[in-house]
Amino acid sequence: MVRLEGFEPPTPPSEAECSSPLSYRRIIFKQSALTVVISISPRRRKSRVIIPKIRYNFSMVKLPKEEVAKMRIKRIEKEIRDTPYHKATEHHIGRLRASLSKLKEKEIETAKKGSGGREGYAVKKQGDATVVLIGPPSVGKSTLLNRLTNAKSKIAPYEFTTVSVIPGMMQYKGAKIQILDVPGLIEGAEEGKGRGREILSVARAADLLIILCDVKNKNIFNSITSSLEKSGIRPNKEPPDVTLEKKVRGGIIIHSNVKQELGKQTIINVAKELGIKNAEINIREKLTMDRLIDAFSKSRLYIPVIFLINKVDLTTDSKRPPPQDAKQLFISAEKDINIDKLRELIWNKLNFLRCYLVRPAEKPNLNHPIIIKKGETLEVVLKKIGEEFSEDKKKAKIWGTGAKYPSQEISLKTEAKEGMQIRFV
Numbered sequence: 001m002v003r004l005e006g007f008e009p010p011t012p013p014s015e016a017e018c019s020s021p022l023s024y025r026r027i028i029f030k031q032s033a034l035t036v037v038i039s040i041s042p043r044r045r046k047s048r049v050i051i052p053k054i055r056y057n058f059s060m061v062k063l064p065k066e067e068v069a070k071m072r073i074k075r076i077e078k079e080i081r082d083t084p085y086h087k088a089t090e091h092h093i094g095r096l097r098a099s100l101s102k103l104k105e106k107e108i109e110t111a112k113k114g115s116g117g118r119e120g121y122a123v124k125k126q127g128d129a130t131v132v133l134i135g136p137p138s139v140g141k142s143t144l145l146n147r148l149t150n151a152k153s154k155i156a157p158y159e160f161t162t163v164s165v166i167p168g169m170m171q172y173k174g175a176k177i178q179i180l181d182v183p184g185l186i187e188g189a190e191e192g193k194g195r196g197r198e199i200l201s202v203a204r205a206a207d208l209l210i211i212l213c214d215v216k217n218k219n220i221f222n223s224i225t226s227s228l229e230k231s232g233i234r235p236n237k238e239p240p241d242v243t244l245e246k247k248v249r250g251g252i253i254i255h256s257n258v259k260q261e262l263g264k265q266t267i268i269n270v271a272k273e274l275g276i277k278n279a280e281i282n283i284r285e286k287l288t289m290d291r292l293i294d295a296f297s298k299s300r301l302y303i304p305v306i307f308l309i310n311k312v313d314l315t316t317d318s319k320r321p322p323p324q325d326a327k328q329l330f331i332s333a334e335k336d337i338n339i340d341k342l343r344e345l346i347w348n349k350l351n352f353l354r355c356y357l358v359r360p361a362e363k364p365n366l367n368h369p370i371i372i373k374k375g376e377t378l379e380v381v382l383k384k385i386g387e388e389f390s391e392d393k394k395k396a397k398i399w400g401t402g403a404k405y406p407s408q409e410i411s412l413k414t415e416a417k418e419g420m421q422i423r424f425v
């Protein structure tokens with residue numbers, strides 16, 4: 001069998017165009033506007049031109065890897081569109097969707113590598129959490145960064161003022177929250193338009209995303225979340241409740257405590273396509289095809305999002321949207337409207353809690369706050385303090401919230417509580 005990597009027809013030739021079965025390898029030759037498909041028979045090992053009666057004098061075109069991947073993506077997308085969805089085709093579509101997701105994941109990886117070293121886009125994460133400001137050009141991202149932090153990102157009334165990543169640090173309730181201002185995101189960003197891939201790759205590093213628009217273009221939230229989705233981010237979603245235990249042999253075994261609409265074979269096909277060979281899979285939610293693929297994809301990120309509408313000062317009072325709208329917060333970065341509310345919202349969305357370190361010689365006090373996430377244990381608190389200090393610490397004494405009595409001794413596996421005062425011993 002002749003293997004010819006990197007040679008792909010722009011669209012697959014139909015069966016009629018090939019005098020031999022489709023399983024044959026095909027090479028593409030181009031001669032001016034004419035495309036001639038040649039097939040090499042694996043059995044007879046000789047080549048022949050499929051489209052007859054053409055005088056040819058052609059040169060071979062080797063396509064770059066990314067081009068080939070793009071063509072594969074297009075071909076699979078077309079096949080998915082052309083295949084009617086019903087029970088009998090579901091497992092086939094599942095396999096196609098999974099291989100499509102795999103190809104796109106590779107694209108994201110390539111973009112990540114490509115942008116990592118690119119000037120201005122590689123930013124070191126600092127502080128207790130990183131928040132990234134995403135939005136179209138000129139909606140006030142830099143104005144907001146400067147309002148929330150000590151940064152001085154350039155502000156101007158024209159588009160694409162910001163051309164690299166500008167960091168700032170917001171201090172709030174003892175937490176240091178890094179905020180990153182990035183260039184404006186435009187439609188088609190996930191395909192690389194306007195440095196879109198680099199921006200989305202910065203977004204992937206976020207613990208929280210702020211999607212910002214202004215009162216003049218409020219309808220961009222969907223297009224931005226769709227760009228994020230296409231780059232593997234799942235805004236405001238929890239990971240699928242699916243666990244996977246890899247095995248050495250035995251194939252794929254599925255347990256589900258919820259009745260699934262997707263067939264077993266579909267789930268197996270998707271898992272296989274995404275590189276799982278032997279595993280016990282436990283499913284505890286009703287899965288859609290998207291969630292099924294997400295469950296087995298490595299590069300998905302589940303990031304909380306805050307939706308903001310800026311420049312609310314430009315609307316008259318009667319037009320000003322209701323402040324109780326919990327899903328979107330209306331602010332003015334320039335006129336300082338609702339900025340305190342925003343700080344509190346950022347804190348809550350980051351799921352932070354604050355406990356206090358009590359040093360050996362001290363009485364219980366609130367002088368040394370430490371920020372961790374809700375649900376984390378005292379071990380995490382200890383780690384945050386630093387290796388040198390934590391080396392010989394085995395237990396903790398606590399006061400305040402969570403303590404049954406002052407100076408209660410507890411294990412380091414205990415969950416920390418907001419307001420807990422902790423001395424490690």
Ligand SMILES: Nc1nc2c(ncn2[C@@H]2O[C@H](COP(=O)(O)OP(=O)(O)OP(=O)(O)O)[C@@H](O)[C@H]2O)c(=O)[nH]1
Nearest residue numbers: 137138139140141142143156160161162184333334
């Ligand atoms: N009225 C009003 N204008 C604002 C507000 N926030 C920002 N602006 C103005 O909007 C324009 C754009 O602000 P920037 O902060 O540069 O916007 P950006 O989103 O960072 O823009 P790019 O970096 O180009 O993507 C400037 O003229 C700001 O003065 C606001 O709350 N109200």
Ligand SMILES: [Mg+2]
Nearest residue numbers: 141142161162
């Ligand atoms: Mg800017």
